[in-house]
Amino acid sequence: xxxxxxxxxxxxxxxxxxxxxxxxxxxxxxxxxxxxxxxxxxxxxxxxxxxxxxxxxxxxxxxxxxxxxxxxxxxxxxxxxxxxxxxxxxxxxxxxxxxxxxxxxxxxxxxxxxxxxxxxxxxxxxxxxxxxxxxxxxxxxxxxxxxxxxxx
Amino acid sequence: xxxxxxxxxxxxxxxxxxxxxxxxxxxxxxxxxxxxxxxxxxxxxxxxxxxxxxxxxxxxxxxxxxxxxxxxxxxxxxxxxxxxxxxxxxxxxxxxxxxxxxxxxxxxxxxxxxxxxxxxxxxxxxxxxxxxxxxxxxxxxxxxxxxxxxxxxxxxxxxxxxxxxxxxxxxxxxxxxxxxxxxxxxxxxxxxxxxxxxxxxxxxxxxxxxxxxxxxxxxxxxxxxxxxxxxxxxxxxxxxxxxxxxxxxxxxxxxxxxxxxxxxxxxxxxxxxxxxxxxxxxxxxxxxxxxxxxxxxxxxxxxxxxxxxxxxxxxxxxxxxxxxxxxxxx
Numbered sequence: 178x179x180x181x182x183x184x185x186x187x188x189x190x191x192x193x194x195x196x197x198x199x200x201x202x203x204x205x206x207x208x209x210x211x212x213x214x215x216x217x218x219x220x221x222x223x224x225x226x227x228x229x230x231x232x233x234x235x236x237x238x239x240x241x242x243x244x245x246x247x248x249x250x251x252x253x254x255x256x257x258x259x260x261x262x263x264x265x266x267x268x269x270x271x272x273x274x275x276x277x278x279x280x281x282x283x284x285x286x287x288x289x290x291x292x293x294x295x296x297x298x299x300x301x302x303x304x305x306x307x308x309x310x311x312x313x314x315x316x317x318x319x320x321x322x323x324x325x326x327x328x329x
Numbered sequence: 330x331x332x333x334x335x336x337x338x339x340x341x342x343x344x345x346x347x348x349x350x351x352x353x354x355x356x357x358x359x360x361x362x363x364x365x366x367x368x369x370x371x372x373x374x375x376x377x378x379x380x381x382x383x384x385x386x387x388x389x390x391x392x393x394x395x396x397x398x399x400x401x402x403x404x405x406x407x408x409x410x411x412x413x414x415x416x417x418x419x420x421x422x423x424x425x426x427x428x429x430x431x432x433x434x435x436x437x438x439x440x441x442x443x444x445x446x447x448x449x450x451x452x453x454x455x456x457x458x459x460x461x462x463x464x465x466x467x468x469x470x471x472x473x474x475x476x477x478x479x480x481x482x483x484x485x486x487x488x489x490x491x492x493x494x495x496x497x498x499x500x501x502x503x504x505x506x507x508x509x510x511x512x513x514x515x516x517x518x519x520x521x522x523x524x525x526x527x528x529x530x531x532x533x534x535x536x537x538x539x540x541x542x543x544x545x546x547x548x549x550x551x552x553x554x555x556x557x558x559x560x561x562x563x564x565x566x567x568x569x570x571x572x573x574x575x576x577x578x579x580x581x582x583x584x585x586x587x588x589x590x591x592x593x594x595x596x597x598x599x600x601x602x603x604x605x606x607x608x609x610x611x612x613x614x615x616x617x618x619x620x621x622x623x624x625x626x627x628x629x630x631x632x633x634x635x636x637x638x639x640x641x642x643x644x645x646x647x648x649x650x651x652x653x654x655x656x657x658x659x
Contacts, residue, residue, distance in 0.1 A: 184515050187529060190571070191517070191522075191525040195482065195522075195525075196482065198481065258475060258476030261477075277476070278475060280474070281471070281472040281476075302475065
């Protein structure tokens with residue numbers, strides 16, 4: 178009881194000195210940069226359809242591969258982490274964030290070798306996204322099958 | 330618990346550091362600096378060993394000692410199994426005590442070494458610490474190239490190595506006493522706000538030291554904490570005032586803030602941290618001022634967050650500790 182009181186009293190002092198995190202500015206930056214990435218994706222899709230005469234679905238795959246490649250390349254060149262620190266969720270939520278997390282982990286653990294380093298650590302950050310991505314895809318697919326009969 | 334030391338002196342010290350510390354306000358005072366975080370090595374871990382070895386070799390050289398003259402090396406760092414220390418000390422080839430107390434390792438080393446000298450068990454001893462921003466990020470947080478956003482309260486692990494030789498040979502600086510701290514937990518569990526985690530440990534140790542020695546806070550010309558950072562510093566001042574009725578606002582500063590230029594070096598956020606943060610400041614600007622007799626008595630309170638990511642993910646609080654050492658210019 179005494180300890181809880183002491184912790185509470187201390188938490189009040191900590192709270193008083195905790196700086197504000199400019200949430201509005203951060204959200205605005207993320208919104209704009211995220212939007213720009215979306216727009217870039219759309220432009221790429223349109224260009225790929227125009228240049229290679231492929232379907233919309235195929236062009237989307239090309240676009241995703243392009244964004245993954247660019248994010249990985251920029252991470253390897255060493256400046257993408259600074260962009261991410263600035264744009265935060267604007268670059269972390271799109272596919273660029275996923276590529277960035279895998280590339281940075283692979284770069285970090287290359288000193289431990291191919292097996293114990295890159296192989297076992299590449300998914301250190303991205304693993305969570307994959308696991309819960311698959312689980313939620315399965316769950317929502319199941320719901321759609323049971324309620325809507327699976328038809329679109 | 331406070332131990333008074335007899336006949337223990339701080340001899341020559343040596344420091345080495347990376348590019349961020351070099352760019353800071355104390356940049357010109359370090360013995361060896363590197364512009365590249367790899368320090369001519371191939372991995373972050375090897376770079377840390379390199380920095381620590383540099384400081385050890387320089388400390389021996391500055392004291393005109395050979396490694397055979399040393400009775401003992403006490404060293405610690407942040408990496409698992411304090412491996413940087415082991416690999417660095419291997420070349421020195423002397424009896425070795427490896428210690429871990431997170432960012433308060435340096436004062437713990439000085440307390441242990443001074444006790445052994447004071448008890449006449451040994452004549453001289455080298456106390457060393459190291460940390461590396463990238464090796465710590467890799468071990469405790471995310472891959473170094475991952476741009477995870479951090480709050481303003483986060484601190485920046487400093488890169489470098491620092492070694493001091495203490496002995497019974499008289500010098501300008503006397504190691505007067507040391508206070509061994511207790512483990513403190515006030516319910517804090519945010520690894521990105523270590524200042525708030527460690528401030529109560531610093532407060533407890535400062536209070537204990539002043540009680541044991543029957544001194545007032547203004548007995549010291551300077552009270553230094555290790556790495557509380559911009560916000561932890563304010564928390565400590567208010568907490569000491571409210572909880573212990575001790576006012577340190579006139580003669581207090583924090584090494585984490587002094588090591589970098591917080592206005593210019595935005596990447597360090599709330600300031601420096603890591604075991605090497607406090608000695609990089611203490612062994613440069615503070616010792617210089619003491620030798621010039623601008624300040625006479627200094628209480629160094631190094632603060633350590635005993636942080637383990639697994640325990641924090643298991644919803645445990647982060648524990649903290651602080652050890653103090655009192656230095657006097659003579």
